[in-house]
Amino acid sequence: MTYIIGLLSVVFLALAIMIVNKSIALSKGIQGKEDSDSPVDGANNSNAVGFLVFMVVGSIAAAWSFFHSKPDFLPVAASEHGLKTDQMFWISMGVITFAFFVTNVVLFVFAFRYRYKKDNVATFYPVNHKLELIWTVIPAIVMAVLVFTGLRVWRDITAQAPENSVVIEVTGHQFGWYVRYAGNDDAKLGNNNFKLIDDTNSIGIDFADENSFDDFTATEIHIPKGVPVLLKIKAQDVLHSVYLPYQRVKMDAVPGMPTKFWFVANKSTEEMRAELGKNDFNYKLNCTEICGRGHFGMAITVFVDEPEDYKAWCLQQKPFLAQNPDYLAKVPEKLKAKAQKYIPAEAPAEADSTQAAAPEAAVTMAQ
Amino acid sequence: MATATLHAHDVHEHEHEHHELGFVRKYIFSEDHKTIAKQYLITGIIWAFFGGALSIIFRLQLGFPDLNLDWLKPVLGQWIVEGKLEKEFYLALVTMHGTIMVFFVLTAGLSGTFSNFLIPLQIGARDMASGFLNMLSYWFFFLSSVIMFCSLFLETGPASGGWVIYPPLSALPQAMPGSGLGMTMWLTSMTFFIVSSLMGGINYISTVINLRTRGMSFTKMPLTIWAFFLTAVLGLLSFPVLLSAALLLIFDRSFGTSFYLSEIYIGGEALPNVGGSAILYQHLFWFLGHPEVYIVLLPALGITSEVIATNARKPIFGYRAMIGSMMGITVLAFIVWAHHMFVTGMNPFLGSVFMLLTLIIAVPSAVKSFNYITTLWKGNIIFTPAMLFSIGLVSLFISGGVTGIILGNSALDINLHDTYFVVAHFHLVMGAASFFGLMAGVYHWFPKMFGKMMNPTLGYIHFWATFVGVYCVFFPMHYIGIAGFPRRYYSFTALANNAAESFVDMNMFISIAAILTFSSQIVFVINFFGSMFKGKTAPQNPWNSTTLEWTTPVVPGHGNWEGEIPAVYRWPYDYSKPGSAVDFIPQNVPFSATPESNLPEENEEIANEKEIESLLDSQNAVYNI
Numbered sequence: 001m002t003y004i005i006g007l008l009s010v011v012f013l014a015l016a017i018m019i020v021n022k023s024i025a026l027s028k029g030i031q032g033k034e035d036s037d038s039p040v041d042g043a044n045n046s047n048a049v050g051f052l053v054f055m056v057v058g059s060i061a062a063a064w065s066f067f068h069s070k071p072d073f074l075p076v077a078a079s080e081h082g083l084k085t086d087q088m089f090w091i092s093m094g095v096i097t098f099a100f101f102v103t104n105v106v107l108f109v110f111a112f113r114y115r116y117k118k119d120n121v122a123t124f125y126p127v128n129h130k131l132e133l134i135w136t137v138i139p140a141i142v143m144a145v146l147v148f149t150g151l152r153v154w155r156d157i158t159a160q161a162p163e164n165s166v167v168i169e170v171t172g173h174q175f176g177w178y179v180r181y182a183g184n185d186d187a188k189l190g191n192n193n194f195k196l197i198d199d200t201n202s203i204g205i206d207f208a209d210e211n212s213f214d215d216f217t218a219t220e221i222h223i224p225k226g227v228p229v230l231l232k233i234k235a236q237d238v239l240h241s242v243y244l245p246y247q248r249v250k251m252d253a254v255p256g257m258p259t260k261f262w263f264v265a266n267k268s269t270e271e272m273r274a275e276l277g278k279n280d281f282n283y284k285l286n287c288t289e290i291c292g293r294g295h296f297g298m299a300i301t302v303f304v305d306e307p308e309d310y311k312a313w314c315l316q317q318k319p320f321l322a323q324n325p326d327y328l329a330k331v332p333e334k335l336k337a338k339a340q341k342y343i344p345a346e347a348p349a350e351a352d353s354t355q356a357a358a359p360e361a362a363v364t365m366a367q
Numbered sequence: 368m369a370t371a372t373l374h375a376h377d378v379h380e381h382e383h384e385h386h387e388l389g390f391v392r393k394y395i396f397s398e399d400h401k402t403i404a405k406q407y408l409i410t411g412i413i414w415a416f417f418g419g420a421l422s423i424i425f426r427l428q429l430g431f432p433d434l435n436l437d438w439l440k441p442v443l444g445q446w447i448v449e450g451k452l453e454k455e456f457y458l459a460l461v462t463m464h465g466t467i468m469v470f471f472v473l474t475a476g477l478s479g480t481f482s483n484f485l486i487p488l489q490i491g492a493r494d495m496a497s498g499f500l501n502m503l504s505y506w507f508f509f510l511s512s513v514i515m516f517c518s519l520f521l522e523t524g525p526a527s528g529g530w531v532i533y534p535p536l537s538a539l540p541q542a543m544p545g546s547g548l549g550m551t552m553w554l555t556s557m558t559f560f561i562v563s564s565l566m567g568g569i570n571y572i573s574t575v576i577n578l579r580t581r582g583m584s585f586t587k588m589p590l591t592i593w594a595f596f597l598t599a600v601l602g603l604l605s606f607p608v609l610l611s612a613a614l615l616l617i618f619d620r621s622f623g624t625s626f627y628l629s630e631i632y633i634g635g636e637a638l639p640n641v642g643g644s645a646i647l648y649q650h651l652f653w654f655l656g657h658p659e660v661y662i663v664l665l666p667a668l669g670i671t672s673e674v675i676a677t678n679a680r681k682p683i684f685g686y687r688a689m690i691g692s693m694m695g696i697t698v699l700a701f702i703v704w705a706h707h708m709f710v711t712g713m714n715p716f717l718g719s720v721f722m723l724l725t726l727i728i729a730v731p732s733a734v735k736s737f738n739y740i741t742t743l744w745k746g747n748i749i750f751t752p753a754m755l756f757s758i759g760l761v762s763l764f765i766s767g768g769v770t771g772i773i774l775g776n777s778a779l780d781i782n783l784h785d786t787y788f789v790v791a792h793f794h795l796v797m798g799a800a801s802f803f804g805l806m807a808g809v810y811h812w813f814p815k816m817f818g819k820m821m822n823p824t825l826g827y828i829h830f831w832a833t834f835v836g837v838y839c840v841f842f843p844m845h846y847i848g849i850a851g852f853p854r855r856y857y858s859f860t861a862l863a864n865n866a867a868e869s870f871v872d873m874n875m876f877i878s879i880a881a882i883l884t885f886s887s888q889i890v891f892v893i894n895f896f897g898s899m900f901k902g903k904t905a906p907q908n909p910w911n912s913t914t915l916e917w918t919t920p921v922v923p924g925h926g927n928w929e930g931e932i933p934a935v936y937r938w939p940y941d942y943s944k945p946g947s948a949v950d951f952i953p954q955n956v957p958f959s960a961t962p963e964s965n966l967p968e969e970n971e972e973i974a975n976e977k978e979i980e981s982l983l984d985s986q987n988a989v990y991n992i
C-alpha cells in the first residue's frame with residue numbers, strides 16, 4: 001500500500017515538475033507570438049475534439065463502472081415497502097440516466113460540431129417560444145408523473161402502523177442502541193423517562209407504569225418476518241438516525257421527540273444468507289446522523305426470524321424487572337403485588353419457571 | 368455620500384491615477400469595488416486551497432484506511448494517534464471542509480468577487496452605492512475568516528458537528544470536544560460572516576436598482592447582473608434566519624435556554640432543559656441552507672450565460688426565459704427547504720408538500736440547461752478557458768441536477784438520505800458547478816481585473832485535468848451511496864456484509880483522483896499569479912464582448928470611465944447580428960448607428976435615443992450630491 005502511494009507521489013511529482021517547467025517556458029514564449037488576428041489559437045480544434053473524446057470515453061467509463069459496481073449494491077429490498085421504493089428508484093434512474101445521456105451528448109456534440117471555423121458566422125437565434133414551451137412542458141409532465149407515484153408510495157409508507165404491529169423501542173445514545181420489547185404479557189411498552197436513567201436502567205424505564213413490568217431489553221434486535229413492525233425511535237443525548245439499509249428504513253432519533261417507522265420485513269436472515277451465499281451474514285442497524293466520534297461504529301445486529309422463531313426468542317427473554325429485582329422498590333405500593341409476579345423466587349434456578357408461566361398468546365403477532 | 372463626491376471629483380478633472388491615495392487606502396482599506404473584488408477573490412482562492420487540502424486529508428483516511436499517517440504529524444500534531452487520524456478530528460475536517468467551501472469559497476469568493484467587480488462595470492456605475500459599506504463588508508468577512516482559521520488550531524479542535532451544526536450535538540460540549548470553544552468560534556465567525564453578506568447584499572441590490580446608466584433598463588441588463596441581483600435578494604432574505612438560528616443556539620449553549628434542547632441525558636446526568644425542539648433548528652437552518660445552494664449557484668449560472676454567449680458568438684437563447692427561470696428559482700428556493708428533512712420525523716404530510724414543490728423547482732433548472740445548449744447550436748464557438756469551464760459547468764449542472772429528482776422524492780430519499788449518493792449529488796451540482804463558474808469568471812474577467820491576459824494553454828490543461836478529475840471523484844460516489852454507505856463515516860467497518868471491502872478499490876480510486884484534481888489546481892495558481900505580473904498586456908476588449916465593462920480603459924481607474932459613462936441602447940447579446948459587418952455590437956452603440964442590422968421593432972427605438980441622452984445630467988447629478 002505504502003508502496004503504491006510512494007510510487008504515485010513520485011510519478012506525480014515528476015508530472016508536476018514537468019508541468020511547471022513547461023508553464024514557465026510557455027509563459028515566456030507566449031508573449032512574443034500571436035501574430036494573426038484570428039480569435040482562436042491552434043488549440044481550438046483540439047479542445048472541440050476533447051469534448052467528443054470525453055463524451056465517448058466518459059460514457060464507456062460510466063457504463064462500465066456501473067456494471068462493475070452493481071453486484072455490490074444493496075441487494076433487492078428485504079421489506080415490502082422497499083420493493084416499491086426500489087422499483088420506483090430504478091424507474092427514476094432510468095428516466096434520469098436517459099436525460100443525463102441525451103443532454104450531455106447534445107451539449108458535447110454541439111460544442112464539437114459548432115467549433116470556430118474561419119468563415120462561419122453564428123446564427124442569430126435569440127428566441128423560439130414554441131421550443132421553450134415544449135421543453136418547459138415535457139419536464140413538467142415527467143416530473144408530475146414521478147411526483148404522483150412518489151406521493152402514493154410515501155403516503156402508504158408513512159400511514160398509521162397496522163393495529164397488530166410488533167412494537168419495538170429503539171433508543172440511540174452515544175454510541176449504541178438500546179432496544180426494548182413490549183414484553184410477553186401485555187404487548188404494551190411501559191413509559192420511560194430520561195430522569196429515571198441510571199447505570200442499570202439505561203433507558204429510564206418507569207416502574208410506576210404497570211405496562212413496564214414485563215418489558216424486556218436486548219442487545220440485539222429480533223424481528224419477525226412478514227409481520228408489521230413498528231419501531232418507536234428515541235434518542236437520549238444527541239441526534240441519531242436509525243438506518244436499516246437492507247430494509248430501506250431510515251428515521252431520525254431525536255431527543256425529546258419520539259419518532260416512528262413501521263415496515264414489514266420479508267426476508268429472514270437465513271434467506272438473505274442463502275441469497276448472498278454468506279453464512280455469516282447479518283443485518284445491521286446503523287446510525288446515519290452525525291453524533292460524535294463513535295458515529296461510524298454505532299451499529300447493532302438485527303435478526304429477521306421466521307415468526308415461530310421470533311416467538312420462541314421472545315419467550316426466552318426475561319423482563320428487565322426479573323433480571324433486576326431491586327427495581328421493585330420503585331414500584332408504587334398498589335402495584336407491588338402485580339410486579340412481584342415477575343420477581344424470581346429466591347433461587348435463581350427457578351427463574352425459568354416464572355418465565356414459562358407467561359401466557360404465549362400475548363406475544364404480538366399477526367395471525 | 369462621501370464616495371459619490373470622490374467620484375465626481377474624478378469625472379470632472381479627468382485626472383487618472385494622479386491623486387494617489389495612500390497605499391493603505393488604495394490596497395487595504397479600499398472603497399473601490401474593483402479592489403474589494405480582488406480582495407475577495409484572493410481570500411477565496413486561499414480558502415479554496417485550505418478547504419481542498421482538508422478534504423484530501425480525510426480522503427486519505429477513506430481511500431487508504433491502513434495507511435500510516437505519521438508523516439502528517441508535523442502538521443497535525445496530536446490529531447494523529449498511532450499513525451491514524453483521530454476519529455473526532457475526521458469529523459472536524461469534514462465540518463471545516465464543508466463550512467469553508469460553502470461559505471468562504473463559494474459564497475464570499477464567488478458572489479463577493481464578481482458581484483463587486485461586475486455590477487458597477489456592467490450597469491455603468493462609478494462604484495457601489497456605498498463604498499464604505501462595501502469596504503466594511505469585506506473586512507467583516509476577513510474578521511470572520513481569521514476567527515474560523517484560528518479555530519483550526521484549538522486544543523479541543525474546531526467545530527465538528529457537520530457544516531449544518533445540528534444541536535444538541537453542537538450545543539453540548541460534553542457531546543464532543545469540538546462543541547466547546549471550537550463551536551463558539553464557529554458561531555462567532557459565522558455571525559460576522561452573515562453581517563458581511565448582508566452589507567454586501569444591500570449594496571448590490573441598491574446599486575442595481577439606483578445606479579444603472581441611462582438607457583440600462585432591467586430588460587437590457589446582462590444576465591450576470593440579474594443573477595447577482597437575485598442572489599443578493601436571496602441572501603438578504605435568508606441569512607437573517609440563519610443568524611437567528613445561530614443566536615438561539617448561542618443562548619442554548621451559554622445562557623441556559625432550551626430552544627433546541629429537551630429531555631437529554633448525557634455524560635451520566637440528566638440535563639434540566641425541557642420543551643425545546645431540535646427540529647426547530649433544522650427548519651431555521653435549512654430555510655437559509657436551501658437558498659444558500661442557489662446563492663452559490665446563481666452567480667455561476669450568470670457568469671456562464673455571459674461567457675457562453677460571448678464565445679459562441681450568439682445571443683443567449685431565451686433571454687427572458689432565463690430571467691424568468693432565475694426568478695422562479697429565487698421564489699421557489701424559499702419553499703423547498705424541508706426536502707432536507709424528510710426523515711427527521713417531520714409530519715409526513717409536510718413531506719408530501721415539500722416533495723411537490725421540490726420537483727417543481729426542477730423545471731426552471733431544466734429550462735436553463737436547455738437554453739444553454741441551444742445557445743451553442745449553430746454557434747461559432749471559441750474555446751477560451753472561460754468557455755471550457757462554462758461548458759463544463761453546464762455538463763456538471765445537468766449530471767448533478769438529475770439526481771436531485773431522485774432525492775427530492777421523499778419515498779426514495781428514505782434510503783438515500785445521508786448516504787454518499789447525497790454527497791455525489793451536491794458536489795456535482797453545487798460544489799463543482801459553482802467552482803467551474805468561479806473559474807470561468809476568473810479566466811474571462813482577468814484581463815479587466817489586472818490588465819493582463821492569462822496563459823490560455825495552461826488554462827486548457829487546468830480545465831481538462833479538473834473536468835476529468837471532478838467526474839472521477841464524484842461520479843463513483845453515487846455507487847457507494849446506492850450500496851448504502853452513510854456519509855460522515857470515519858470508516859465503513861460496521862456495515863453489514865463487509866460492505867467496506869467491496870468498495871476498497873473504488874474508494875482508493877476516488878482518493879487518488881481527488882489528490883490529482885486538487886494538485887492540478889497548482890497549474891491555475893501559477894497561471895493566475897504568473898500572469899498578474901508577467902502576462903501579456905490585455906487589449907481593451909479581448910473577447911469582443913458587448914457589455915459595458917469592456918468600454919472602460921484596460922485598467923479602469925477609480926470611477927471606472929474617464930469621461931462620461933456610456934449610455935445603453937440595446938440588450939447585451941447582439942452577437943452575429945444579420946446585416947452587421949462585425950460580429951458583435953456593444954450595448955452603447957445606438958440603433959441609429961446600425962441601420963443595416965436593425966430589426967423592425969428596433970428601428971422604432973431610435974426615437975427614444977434622444978430621451979436616453981437627455982438623462983445625462985440627472986445621472987451626473989447622482990454623483991454630485
Ligand code: HEM
Nearest residue numbers: 419422461462465468469529530531797798854855856881
Ligand atoms: C477537492 C475537491 C473535493 C473533494 C475531494 C470533496 C470530498 C468530500 C467528501 C468525500 C465529503 C464527505 C465526507 C463525509 O461525509 O465523511 C465532503 C463533504 C462536503 N463537501 Fe466536499 N469535496 C470537495 C470539494 C467541495 C466543494 C467545492 C464544495 C462546495 C460546495 C464542497 C462541499 C462539501 C460539503 C458541504 C460537505 C458536507 C460536509 C458535512 O458533511 O458537514 N466540497 N466533501
Ligand SMILES: [Cu+2]
Nearest residue numbers: 287289291295
Ligand atoms: Cu451517529
Ligand SMILES: [Cu+2]
Nearest residue numbers: 657703704707
Ligand atoms: Cu435544498
